[in-house]
Every structure is written in C-alpha cells, then in structure tokens.
Amino acid sequence: MRFLHTSDWHIGRTFHGYSTLEALSGVLDAIPSIVREHHVDAVLVAGDVFDSTTPSGAALEVLTAAIRAIRAAGAVVVLSSGNHDSAARLGFQSEWAAFGGVHVRAVAGAATLQEPVLLTDEHGEVAVYGIPYLEPLLLRGSLPEGTPSTQAGVLEVAMDAVRTDAAARGVRSLVLAHCFAGASLAEAEGLERDITAGGLDIVPTSTFEGVDYAALGHIHGRQTLTDSIRYSGAPLHFTFGEGGKPRGGWLVDVGAGGLERVTWVDLPVPREMTTLRGTLDELLASPAHAPAEQHWVRAVLTDDVRPLDSMRRLQQRFPYCALIEFAPSSPEQHAAAGYAARVSAGRSDTDLVDGFLAFVRRGNGLSDDERDLVTKQLAQLGAES
Known part of the structure; x- marks a missing residue:
C-alpha cells in the first residue's frame, strides 16, 4: 500500500x-x-x-x-x-x-x-x-x-x-x-x-x-x-x-x-525566492540579476544612506520584491558610544543635528548642502524667537 x-x-x-x-x-x-x-x-x-x-x-x-x-x-x-x-x-x-x-x-x-x-x-x-x-x-x-x-x-x-x-x-x-x-x-x-x-x-x-x-x-x-x-x-x-x-x-x-x-x-514551485545584496543602484542596473526579475525578492541594501523610495524603484525592475533590509557596507563610527555620548560634544545646534544624522545614518552626518540648509533654517528660527 x-x-x-x-x-x-x-x-x-x-x-x-x-x-x-x-x-x-x-x-x-x-x-x-x-x-x-x-x-x-x-x-x-x-x-x-x-x-x-x-x-x-x-x-x-x-x-x-x-x-x-x-x-x-x-x-x-x-x-x-x-x-x-x-x-x-x-x-x-x-x-x-x-x-x-x-x-x-x-x-x-x-x-x-x-x-x-x-x-x-x-x-x-x-x-x-x-x-x-x-x-x-x-x-x-x-x-x-x-x-x-x-x-x-x-x-x-x-x-x-x-x-x-x-x-x-x-x-x-x-x-x-x-x-x-x-x-x-x-x-x-x-x-x-x-x-x-x-x-x-x-x-x-x-x-x-x-x-x-x-x-x-x-x-x-x-x-x-x-x-x-x-x-x-x-x-x-x-x-x-x-x-x-x-x-x-x-x-x-x-x-x-x-x-x-x-x-x-x-511538488512544483510557482515562484522562486531570491535574496539580492548590493546598493540600490547596483541592484537596479546589474544584468546579473535578470533571472530574479520574476522571483520573489528580498533586497538587502548596502547603501550607507537609506535611499528614498527604494521599494517603488525596486519593484519597477522586480515586480515581486516583497521585503527590503538595510545593511550598510561601511562600519558604524564610534560603535561603542551611545547616542547621548555622540551628541553631547556638539558645540552648536548644527553640530547636534550632524551628530543625530551620523547616528541614524550609521556614521554619515550632514553633507555640505545639508549643513548649509540646516544652518540657514536654524538662523531663521533664531531670528523669529
């Protein structure tokens, strides 16, 4: 039987x-x-x-x-x-x-x-x-x-x-x-x-x-x-x-x-599952990932700064992208220090913002353009108060 x-x-x-x-x-x-x-x-x-x-x-x-x-x-x-x-x-x-x-x-x-x-x-x-x-x-x-x-x-x-x-x-x-x-x-x-x-x-x-x-x-x-x-x-x-x-x-x-x-x-597998790792630009451009375009995709993004609108952009190439994880390639600066310790040394409000962004961006603080914008906005707020 x-x-x-x-x-x-x-x-x-x-x-x-x-x-x-x-x-x-x-x-x-x-x-x-x-x-x-x-x-x-x-x-x-x-x-x-x-x-x-x-x-x-x-x-x-x-x-x-x-x-x-x-x-x-x-x-x-x-x-x-x-x-x-x-x-x-x-x-x-x-x-x-x-x-x-x-x-x-x-x-x-x-x-x-x-x-x-x-x-x-x-x-x-x-x-x-x-x-x-x-x-x-x-x-x-x-x-x-x-x-x-x-x-x-x-x-x-x-x-x-x-x-x-x-x-x-x-x-x-x-x-x-x-x-x-x-x-x-x-x-x-x-x-x-x-x-x-x-x-x-x-x-x-x-x-x-x-x-x-x-x-x-x-x-x-x-x-x-x-x-x-x-x-x-x-x-x-x-x-x-x-x-x-x-x-x-x-x-x-x-x-x-x-x-x-x-x-x-x-038994048949109706849609394969694939995990892709790299920066957003690499995943969107690399011809090596063509076989995964009809798979369920988990994307592990290694960008140092989280890209904007990453899911929508990924789904333009990988319609069945279902999950995004972030794993920046650069090591986090001052890993042993907590957030409070990182910002306590700030000597200005701009430095505090820079310290906060360095924390959430895993080491990447204000860019030159961002620093200029933050400085101007803080100055405006100071003038209005």
Whole structure:
C-alpha cells in the first residue's frame, strides 16, 4: 500500500501582504497527478490544513477543490488538525465526510485513537491513526495522574493508546502527528510560532516507536529523523528562510511486513525566492540579476544612506520584491558610544543635528548642502524667537 505524506498546507496564509491562495491552489493541483502516476492509495495531511482558526470562504473553496480532485484520482484522504486549525471547524461534518473517503481527525479523545482509518490490501489491514493537535493545558484534567503538561507528555499518552489498539488489531500502522519531534531550536526557529514557557516543547523520537511510520507536521522543511519518522514540510515556500528548500512529499510504501521504502516526490514551485545584496543602484542596473526579475525578492541594501523610495524603484525592475533590509557596507563610527555620548560634544545646534544624522545614518552626518540648509533654517528660527 502506498501513502503520500504531506503537511502544513496553511491554506489562507499571506506572504508579506500577498495572498498565497492562488499559488497554493496550483501546487495542490499537482497532487492528483502524483496519485495517478505513483498509484497512491491515501494522501495524508499531518496538521495545519488552514492557517487560521477562522478560514475564509476562499480558503474553504481551495480545500474543497483539492480534496475533490484527490478523490477523483482514486486516493483516500486523511487529515489531522494542527495548532493553526480550529478543531471544531475542521472536524465539522467529519462523520459524513468519512463516507466519501475523506477522514478528518480533529477532536481529541480516546475514541479518535481507537477508531483508526482502516485500509485493506492483499496483505490485510493497515490502520492510520490521526492524532489531533493536543494542547497540554487544555487536556490537563483528562490525562492520567502524573502526566507532564507538555507535548511530550500528552503525545506519549496518545501513542500508548495507538500502540495498544494496533497490537489488539494485529495490523500494520501509521500515525499522523503535529509537533516538534527531535528538532533542535535552530531547525524550528522562525518556522512556527508555537512557543511555550521555557522554550520550544520538544518531543523525543522515541515517542513514535511501535508504529510502521510516523508522518509528522509542524516544521516547514523536510526532515528525516529516522527511516520511519519524517517531516514532509510545507507544499509552498512561506518565508524567505525556506527559499531553496525542496517542496513535495514522501511516498511511503507499506508491504506485508511493514515499512518497505520511503521516496521523495517533488511538488512544483510557482515562484522562486531570491535574496539580492548590493546598493540600490547596483541592484537596479546589474544584468546579473535578470533571472530574479520574476522571483520573489528580498533586497538587502548596502547603501550607507537609506535611499528614498527604494521599494517603488525596486519593484519597477522586480515586480515581486516583497521585503527590503538595510545593511550598510561601511562600519558604524564610534560603535561603542551611545547616542547621548555622540551628541553631547556638539558645540552648536548644527553640530547636534550632524551628530543625530551620523547616528541614524550609521556614521554619515550632514553633507555640505545639508549643513548649509540646516544652518540657514536654524538662523531663521533664531531670528523669529
């Protein structure tokens, strides 16, 4: 039996103010072709189906179209909730959806883990357990006494229930979960906003032992923790930090004896992301940057003085320039001194203005023309007072 492991669709997320619905819809349109080409039996979505607990009507339409196309291609769909999803909204009418081959696991509870999605091949049944996103604080009263109020604690309880049920059924098993598992802070930082008291709530990989495959979500780049515990990452680049990382999913083959192989399959990238560095004039003039003219662009400007109207000017050449950062090439003068120390030595009002501009411009004070203008204006103010 073959599964396609995906996660973190984040339908409805914006990218620096731009909607991603059209781009994501185009990427999800490629999944039915993968289902047909690779004879996929079930498509798995391991959490964060939506980016918001209150998805828009347009976001609901994107999900509906994607699921309809996947089902038409012949695959069952199994979705579990993530921390961005509303369990109630995602799980609404899930009982009826299951009759159409769309299985949603969003509501936490023993019944969820004791009623896996059962699929059958020539070797018997395969049980797919979708663990909804488990918020430790909300589940505190229903956990066994002594369970730590952490993701690791609640997921260990959930996995104990999964292992017990799978053993009783005598079936091969897969589990979907949404968490930071075995991920370092550097890997997780900037990719998600699930921060707990004391830092990120890390789940050990040992939590997922005892099943044939763990399809994880929450981290937006693909990762292999073990042969049988993996992240697929998001289908779309949602930040410049993710640019260049592959987008796709894992094809998971389960044979008579359990997991047999896992291979990667790419999804299309609708628009590449590029970071350009240089002065504004260099970025606007250099022919070397021509390939980036239709990319999403982050421009790191190295001008010593911030250029005026830089975004508008950049977008004349790079229509999809979405972010500007400033990193002047010249070192800041008197780096050890604070602003008050820099201006305290001023012997005139003009010198004070010069000191202020040297601070905000990273060492570049008044130009000759500016000094002349400031001197004249200060003299005029002095005459009027």
